[in-house]
Amino acid sequence: MAINLKVSSVGTRENRLGSITGYNGDLYDLVQQSRCGSLQNRERCFSQSSTCLSGCALGQLSGIRNVAVINHAPAGCTAGAPGSIVLNQQLAAKIGVTNNTVFLGTDMNEKDTVFGATETLREIILQTYKNYKPEAIFVASSCVTGIIGEDIDSLVEELKEEIPVPIVSIHCEGFKSRIWASGFDIADHAVLQTIVKPPKEKRNQINFKNFFESERNQITEIFREFDVNVQFLYQNSTVEELEHISESLATVCICGTLGTYLGNALEQLYGVPYIRTINPLGIAGYEAWLREIGKVIHKSDKIEAYIQRERAIYLPQIEELKKDLKGLRAVIGMGPGYTYEVSRVLQELGMEVVWAAAWHYDGKYDNDAVPPALDYLEKTSPTNIKLSVADQQNFEVLNIINEYKPDIYFSRHPGTTVWAIKQGVAALYVADEYFIFGYKGTLNFAKAVLDTVRNRSFEKNLASRVKLPYTDWWYQQNNSLLLKGENLLEENGDNLLKSVGENLLERKEVV
Amino acid sequence: MAKILDQPRYKCALAAMQTVQAITRALPILHCGPGCAEKLSGSVGSSGLYSPHIFPCTSISEKEVIFGGDDKLTETIENSLKIIDADLYVVLTGCTSEIVGDNVEDVVRKFKDNEKPVIYASTAGFKGNNYVGHDWILKAIFDQYLKNKKEVQKGLVNIWAGIPMHDPFWLGNLRELETLIAEIGLTPNTIYGFGRGIKNIDKIPEAEFNLLVSPWVGLESVKFLEEKFGTPYLHYPVLPVGAFETTKFLRAVGEYAGASKEKVEEVIQRKEEEYYYYIERYADVFLETRVMSKRFVVVSDASYSLAITKFLVNDIGLFPSKQYIVDDTPEEYREQISEWFKELNYGIQAEVGFSSDGHQIHQEIEAADFNGYPLILGSNWEKNLAKRTDAHYVNISYPVVERLIINSFIAGYKGGLKLIEDIYSVALTRFN
Numbered sequence: 001m002a003i004n005l006k007v008s009s010v011g012t013r014e015n016r017l018g019s020i021t022g023y024n025g026d027l028y029d030l031v032q033q034s035r036c037g038s039l040q041n042r043e044r045c046f047s048q049s050s051t052c053l054s055g056c057a058l059g060q061l062s063g064i065r066n067v068a069v070i071n072h073a074p075a076g077c078t079a080g081a082p083g084s085i086v087l088n089q090q091l092a093a094k095i096g097v098t099n100n101t102v103f104l105g106t107d108m109n110e111k112d113t114v115f116g117a118t119e120t121l122r123e124i125i126l127q128t129y130k131n132y133k134p135e136a137i138f139v140a141s142s143c144v145t146g147i148i149g150e151d152i153d154s155l156v157e158e159l160k161e162e163i164p165v166p167i168v169s170i171h172c173e174g175f176k177s178r179i180w181a182s183g184f185d186i187a188d189h190a191v192l193q194t195i196v197k198p199p200k201e202k203r204n205q206i207n208f209k210n211f212f213e214s215e216r217n218q219i220t221e222i223f224r225e226f227d228v229n230v231q232f233l234y235q236n237s238t239v240e241e242l243e244h245i246s247e248s249l250a251t252v253c254i255c256g257t258l259g260t261y262l263g264n265a266l267e268q269l270y271g272v273p274y275i276r277t278i279n280p281l282g283i284a285g286y287e288a289w290l291r292e293i294g295k296v297i298h299k300s301d302k303i304e305a306y307i308q309r310e311r312a313i314y315l316p317q318i319e320e321l322k323k324d325l326k327g328l329r330a331v332i333g334m335g336p337g338y339t340y341e342v343s344r345v346l347q348e349l350g351m352e353v354v355w356a357a358a359w360h361y362d363g364k365y366d367n368d369a370v371p372p373a374l375d376y377l378e379k380t381s382p383t384n385i386k387l388s389v390a391d392q393q394n395f396e397v398l399n400i401i402n403e404y405k406p407d408i409y410f411s412r413h414p415g416t417t418v419w420a421i422k423q424g425v426a427a428l429y430v431a432d433e434y435f436i437f438g439y440k441g442t443l444n445f446a447k448a449v450l451d452t453v454r455n456r457s458f459e460k461n462l463a464s465r466v467k468l469p470y471t472d473w474w475y476q477q478n479n480s481l482l483l484k485g486e487n488l489l490e491e492n493g494d495n496l497l498k499s500v501g502e503n504l505l506e507r508k509e510v511v
Numbered sequence: 512m513a514k515i516l517d518q519p520r521y522k523c524a525l526a527a528m529q530t531v532q533a534i535t536r537a538l539p540i541l542h543c544g545p546g547c548a549e550k551l552s553g554s555v556g557s558s559g560l561y562s563p564h565i566f567p568c569t570s571i572s573e574k575e576v577i578f579g580g581d582d583k584l585t586e587t588i589e590n591s592l593k594i595i596d597a598d599l600y601v602v603l604t605g606c607t608s609e610i611v612g613d614n615v616e617d618v619v620r621k622f623k624d625n626e627k628p629v630i631y632a633s634t635a636g637f638k639g640n641n642y643v644g645h646d647w648i649l650k651a652i653f654d655q656y657l658k659n660k661k662e663v664q665k666g667l668v669n670i671w672a673g674i675p676m677h678d679p680f681w682l683g684n685l686r687e688l689e690t691l692i693a694e695i696g697l698t699p700n701t702i703y704g705f706g707r708g709i710k711n712i713d714k715i716p717e718a719e720f721n722l723l724v725s726p727w728v729g730l731e732s733v734k735f736l737e738e739k740f741g742t743p744y745l746h747y748p749v750l751p752v753g754a755f756e757t758t759k760f761l762r763a764v765g766e767y768a769g770a771s772k773e774k775v776e777e778v779i780q781r782k783e784e785e786y787y788y789y790i791e792r793y794a795d796v797f798l799e800t801r802v803m804s805k806r807f808v809v810v811s812d813a814s815y816s817l818a819i820t821k822f823l824v825n826d827i828g829l830f831p832s833k834q835y836i837v838d839d840t841p842e843e844y845r846e847q848i849s850e851w852f853k854e855l856n857y858g859i860q861a862e863v864g865f866s867s868d869g870h871q872i873h874q875e876i877e878a879a880d881f882n883g884y885p886l887i888l889g890s891n892w893e894k895n896l897a898k899r900t901d902a903h904y905v906n907i908s909y910p911v912v913e914r915l916i917i918n919s920f921i922a923g924y925k926g927g928l929k930l931i932e933d934i935y936s937v938a939l940t941r942f943n
């Protein structure tokens with residue numbers, strides 16, 4: 001899909017990518033339907049609290065150093081600020097820099113929902129600029145501001161006259177997409193619109209989009225060997241660095257869900273190649289990824305030499321562990337950027353994936369192709385795999401775990417690990433995006449899996465003492481029971497949003 | 512009107528879903544966006560019987576914004592009753608459902624004959640913060656769940672103090688207050704945490720009185736209980752920390768309850784003797800730690816700012832700098848609260864500032880004279896301020912991101928010692 005930076009709001013994933021949050025079936029069917037474009041969403045008639053795109057968008061942007069994120073919303077919507085700012089400080093300290101980013105809100109109240117609060121927002125933006133002199137300002141809308149129709153776009157346009165740093169509005173109405181990853185795109189769109197400049201000269205660097213850069217040192221070292229610098233995004237990046245990402249040799253991303261918009265946009269707009277292989281998790285993923293980078297940056301010889309050297313160190317160790325991992329049965333519940341990647345790695349290590357749940361599914365990425373990990377998995381998986389698109393719905397996951405009784409459950413999102421443990425199943429939290437990165441990560445991951453399944457004391461102790469939140473009735477049902485029939489994808493969200501105001505008026509008259 | 516919320520120290524009314532979460536086997540059903548609960552839940556202490564990932568949620572999308580969410584809510588409640596094993600279901604509304612005007616009351620009424628009670632509270636985020644939302648939820652439970660006046664049990668006291676989970680020491684403090692109340696011969700009744708729950712809510716109308724230990728949060732709900740059941744309440748604004756305040760507290764409660772004076776004095780004497788056994792042994796640390804100046808600042812909610820100011824002045828002999836209250840205390844309570852800061856030993860008075868603007872608070876603290884290293888008790892937001900001002904810093908208040916508090920407490924005699932431990936564990940990391 002063509003990237004258009006002129007529009008203030010990027011389309012949701014449902015609209016851009018045909019993404020869905022409800023599906024229950026298997027690998028072969030999902031790939032088949034993705035290829036012929038017949039995939040349709042199944043809504044739920046029951047759901048549990050999950051995540052919204054606002055948290056993802058604001059979380060990404062607040063990781064940039066020395067900027068201001070101003071959330072025009074009631075107090076609760078800014079509750080992510082303390083966590084983000086503490087994280088910023090810890091991660092900045094780790095690499096010996098400081099991050100003075102501020103993340104604040106406008107604490108909207110009931111009067112504001114009637115009369116609007118753009119004037120107060122204006123004052124708050126100006127005061128924030130005066131207090132902190134941030135290098136860029138992101139002004140976010142929320143559910144409330146979206147519904148009452150606050151015109152933050154015009155306000156931001158006006159303020160560009162008064163504020164001499166990049167300032168942009170970002171549209172974070174939590175209700176407009178079921179897919180919180182749309183928030184990643186919103187953040188990318190804002191960075192591309194306001195900060196990134198057209199290229200002047202090529203830089204000897206590669207853009208590396210990730211979350212929290214735990215392996216920053218290792219990756220910097222690896223790419224130094226290929227004579228290339230690494231520009232990590234967005235955590236710990238500066239506005240000045242972001243201005244130049246259009247000049248990089250290539251963009252890579254540790255997670256396809258996270259990277260699709262930025263990677264494709266930089267390629268479409270500025271000719272920066274986006275590496276679209278399977279991700280560098282596990283051996284096959286790492287090698288495919290490295291080789292593609294080698295081709296793009298013309299360093300295939302060096303990369304081949306690196307692969308051979310590292311293989312000799314790690315492969316024998318991994319092979320040794322595979323003997324013990326063989327046959328372990330696993331259930332996975334992660335975002336789609338990881339579910340299919342981790343499935344491949346587990347199979348590579350000799351484990352059996354009995355169910356893979358992804359929280360949403362992008363039928364295609366911004367280059368209109370089926371996500372590579374799924375495509376690859378379909379070709380390499382020894383058998384078909386049961387899959388669901390489960391929208392982080394814990395009741396479905398626990399039903400699956402109860403039915404399939406795996407040896408281990410792999411989680412990736414905060415608050416989702418404990419439930420497998422409460423059902424007595426070992427669980428490993430694969431939150432760090434580099435947990436399975438490269439040969440070394442794959443080896444460490446294999447060790448962690450074995451450590452997890454070999455000492456089951458914690459889950460045994462806890463499971464024997466706690467009650468589960470679900471009824472016996474639920475455990476006797478099929479996990480897809482609350483999925484409705486296949487529905488057409490929802491109408492274009494942006495059009496729907498426009499009619500909100502009119503509809504509200506009508507409703508009020510009726511009342 | 513909107514205002515700058517720089518360094519947020521409170522959340523919105525919907526975040527008081529934690530009040531429901533704190534009642535064993537009570538389940539919030541959220542009529543709000545899909546991400547509200549995750550944003551509001553905080554990161555620790557949340558994986559009990561029901562966590563935010565278990566809370567049913569209508570996950571409002573554009574469709575409900577436009578066409579209304581009544582059907583979605585009905586369906587969600589129906590399925591919650593089938594899927595989640597709970598004893599009390601509390602429907603909570605968020606901003607979106609309130610603005611679009613869903614008829615939550617009507618929807619919930621459909622479930623009035625359900626075997627397990629289903630009630631609702633209006634907790635739109637724009638209507639107030641989680642301190643007031645807490646009161647609204649309690650009122651909703653008292654109003655819709657509790658039915659009839661019951662026979663009053665002599666000596667039974669409902670205790671209400673800090674708000675669940677947002678106040679980092681809420682549960683430990685509550686347990687310690689229960690212990691103290693029991694020592695003077697009364698029978699405490701509380702509804703939160705292990706071993707308490709709906710059976711304790713059932714007992715609320717049987718209490719002789721409600722004891723509210725808080726400057727303002729909780730007043731609405733104890734007043735409501737007075738209206739509905741005629742249960743009087745004792746509003747004791749100072750969470751007692753340390754010997755001086757805890758002794759005052761026990762005397763006040765004892766007198767109000769008509770407890771035996773001898774018994775109260777006997778308890779006080781025994782507790783104080785034990786407390787001062789420790790204080791005496793460690794007094795040299797307090798007197799001879801070179802880096803401790805005499806001045807301190809608390810940046811917290813009204814309850815902790817008042818409680819800790821009283822403790823450090825009246826117990827430990829320190830002097831208050833200007834103190835800060837960051838809970839967006841409603842205007843009508845501010846004057847009275849400021850007066851309480853003037854009631855300190857030896858005529859000492861503390862000035863107090865109410866603000867949601869962390870930047871302004873920090874500027875004032877940086878400009879203040881602490882006559883040595885400042886002692887700052889506050890939230891995670893004060894950590895950097897402490898670095899800039901070379902202060903001793905203890906995190907006692909939301910947000911608490913870099914400290915784990917399970918069930919420890921600062922209330923009572925023991926709680927005072929714990930707070931001193933925390934303060935000196937920081938001070939002792941420096942010699943001069």
